Amino acid sequence: MSIDFENELNEAQREAVTTTEGPVLVIAGAGSGKTRTIVYRLAHLVQMGVDPSQILLLTFTRKAAQEMLQRAESILGRSLHGTSGGTFHSFAYATLRQNAMDIGFDNGFTLMDRADSENICKEVKDTLKLGKGDRSYPRKNTLLDMVTKSRNKELTIEAILEREAYHLSPYLDDFNEIADGYRQFKREHALVDYDDLLFLLDELLEKNEPLRNQLQTRYKYIMVDEYQDTNLVQARIVKYLAGTKGNVMAVGDDAQSIYAFRGANVANILEYPKIFEGCKVIRLEQNYRSVQPILDLTNEILKGATTKFDKNLYSELKSDRLPRVVYPLSDQTQARLVVDQILDFKRKYMLHDVAVLFRAGYQSFPLEVALTRVGIDYQKFGGIRFHEAAHIKDVLSYLRLVLNPHDLLAWQRAMDHIKGVGPKTVAKIYKAMHTDDEKYLAKMMKKHDPLKELLVELNKLRSTPARPASVLESVLAFYQPILIEKYPDDYPKRQAGLEQLSQIAVNYTDMELLLGDLSLDGDPEEEKRKENAVVLSTVHSAKGLEWSGVIIIDLVEDRFPSRKAMQRAEDLEEERRLMYVACTRAKEQLMLFVPSSVFNRASGMSEPTLPSPFIMELPETVYDRLNESYGGGLEQRRRPAASRPSPVFEDDPIEEPPSNPKASPKKLGVCEHKIYGKGKIIAYIEPNKYRVNFFGFGLKVIIGDYLKFL
């Protein structure tokens, strides 16, 4: 069968597909057929006679890789079995496992997940007796954040603190000590974290020339998707794999870079042509996804970016309908209105062709409750992952112990349910096991029956090697009473999760691989899109996907953009790109929800909000505005009336931020805000925010750009 490249691809796409020799960089705007291009290129290579096993496809999620391979298979009508595809991390994991000796892990290693890493940081902190009694001492989450940021950006912790967490600088010495202790702990326990996967592979490729040559020979054709979200070490890995003149194609969009927080470096994409000599650069600019009114809005979002992107997407898809901005009275009524909207979409689209997007995982909770109440099925991406659920981790800890009795973290988890045994006792038991202190162990087993049962069970499992699925079956039977005891309220739901785990395990013959895959890619079963279930997703997890109807919720200051991102201009820029990614997911209908108040857990009250700056700055011509009336319905906004319920609604879109953003920031005094009117500046907050006491509105923190200084 021959592929009709003439009709299936436009000229730029065709060029990207047929240029198979030498380095290629494809700059692909949102919805410009990037995936299509990769898929056809895969097919084209195989049709040319390339052996599928000579192709390496690196993507951002394993799901993306599988989808592309499947599509290429259906075009070709033959199997692409043997093609290597997946994330950098999973590729690294597989390669390292085959060469564990070379990187100093003679007995293999265990891959940790985020929670494991955080717990080690905390443990190290406690061992070093740091931060005792300091209530505002950085949380373990923050500790690990600094450690991995420093690694991913390849900067010292000092530089990280200086650049993006100035308020934490008093803890610099502590962070350095903790980072050292963390590294040591990992080495001593043969543990590897996500970052290590990349750095160890980098090291391996650098030092082991035969292996490097072997991989270069094997992977004749390399494709890397989402290149704007790679970091420095990933770029080095690509370079090692490709050699300087390899056939390597990178695809990306600088306007869609949303992983800088994780060390992603847009410079990678810009420098790419310099690193790979003779690189051909191809731009895909026509959008095939969205109707023009949606693109009019997304182009406006990019206009506000300080780093201008050379992008102005156009589409031939017409529509009379403008995107809509809806102002519900609260996040509670927002949930109700979104449900109504989903029901409306349902008359036109399949539910899996409709998505609700949000900035952070917790923001969908009220909506999940509302959907459950009316009986609409949903599938959620982002937020807590399958393997992070407490009951799954419990069960996995037993599996880990079968494999590796030195896994202290797993021991802590496995003994958690034993009453009367806490962290200290676990440490003692652990030590006793490793010094063969049988007497102490016997004593403890006598004292704590469940401990004895646990050790007996583990011994039994270790002495009879079996497939992962059958080991898991025994473990689940053992865990059953513990599950009910630990989670009396919702154990049936968790039970279902455990059964799902059994389903996954059936496909594995190697326990270590099962555990690694779970940490790296979550639940492979869950990655299939459920029929007729509306999709709820964080914007990050929505990357690369598209739906006919897209709803974005919680478009208010402190949520989208995130509160944490309001302090630094660069972070706010990334939020803007995130907003761009979110809106460009929509094919036909885009709805933006801006609740006037949201529930604040800290205060236990509903608090008024400010609309997201990304909404405020949109010209009124690109959207229709709807307000929720007190009766609960939606009404198209008329000219601003005198009897508006809340002044928050009175705004006209705020025009471009004043062109003098650098105006001496330290100045205090009186200022004016479009919505809140005049106020007194109480304090300046680095680098561009002010605490202002508004007459009649009280204290607010506002970005300098939205204030007029009087």
Added chain:
DNA sequence: TGGTGGGTCTTTTTT
């Protein structure tokens, strides 16, 4: 000495 339970604060994004 170490475990447990209650009270209090704080939530980004992901491999």
Added chain:
DNA sequence: AGACCCACCA
């Protein structure tokens, strides 16, 4: 809802 601290109890 979770994480963390502190005070009380075995």
